[in-house]
Amino acid sequence: MSLGKPAMMLAVLFAASSFAVLPARADMEAKDGKASHEYCGGKKHHDGYGRLSSKEQWKKSLTGGQASEISGLRLSLKKELAAVKAKLGLKEAEIDGLLVSDAPDRAALDKLVGEAADLKKEMMKAKYAHMVKVRSLLAAEQKAMFDTAVLIGEGHRHRH
Numbered sequence: 001m002s003l004g005k006p007a008m009m010l011a012v013l014f015a016a017s018s019f020a021v022l023p024a025r026a027d028m029e030a031k032d033g034k035a036s037h038e039y040c041g042g043k044k045h046h047d048g049y050g051r052l053s054s055k056e057q058w059k060k061s062l063t064g065g066q067a068s069e070i071s072g073l074r075l076s077l078k079k080e081l082a083a084v085k086a087k088l089g090l091k092e093a094e095i096d097g098l099l100v101s102d103a104p105d106r107a108a109l110d111k112l113v114g115e116a117a118d119l120k121k122e123m124m125k126a127k128y129a130h131m132v133k134v135r136s137l138l139a140a141e142q143k144a145m146f147d148t149a150v151l152i153g154e155g156h157r158h159r160h
Contacts, residue, residue, distance in 0.1 A: 057145045057149075058138070058142055058145035058146045058148075058149055061141070061142050061145060062142070066137055066138070066142075069137055070134055070137060073130060073133055073134060074130070077126060077127070077130045080126050081123055081126060081127075084119055084122050084123050084126070085123070087119055088116060088119040088120065088123070091112055091115050091116040091119060092116060094112050095109065095112045095113065095116065098112065131150065134146070135147075
């Protein structure tokens with residue numbers, strides 16, 4: 001298949017402009033070798049007006065005992081998720097290996113995809129069970145602040 005001269009010129013122009021933009025974007029995002037979001041550590045502690053975010057408000061209201069218990073819950077969740085993430089990584093590697101084989105077995109691929117989906121489902125269940133446990137430790141006013149943080153997506157999803 002042969003491209004016409006105008007189509008070829010357009011493709012070359014597009015490719016050249018793409019490569020020119022990448023370094024410029026990297027320069028805009030980088031300060032002292034760090035992307036701009038790295039300065040906050042992925043955490044937003046205020047709402048832009050100097051007020052604490054919903055996530056920080058409910059956390060700041062915790063008693064010492066609550067904070068300690070929630071910290072323990074978070075640690076056990078991380079341990080549980082680490083094991084499941086490792087299994088998921090292996091499944092995804094198996095899927096990749098099957099995809100690049102000369103004759104991928106569709107039935108085996110479907111089985112692996114199902115197993116990977118089950119692992120993702122297990123991770124979601126663990127995260128939401130953790131949130132329910134945390135919420136059960138809170139007083140009514142703290143629950144309201146926690147619920148607000150959950151509903152606007154703070155604390156369990158990374159949104160831009």
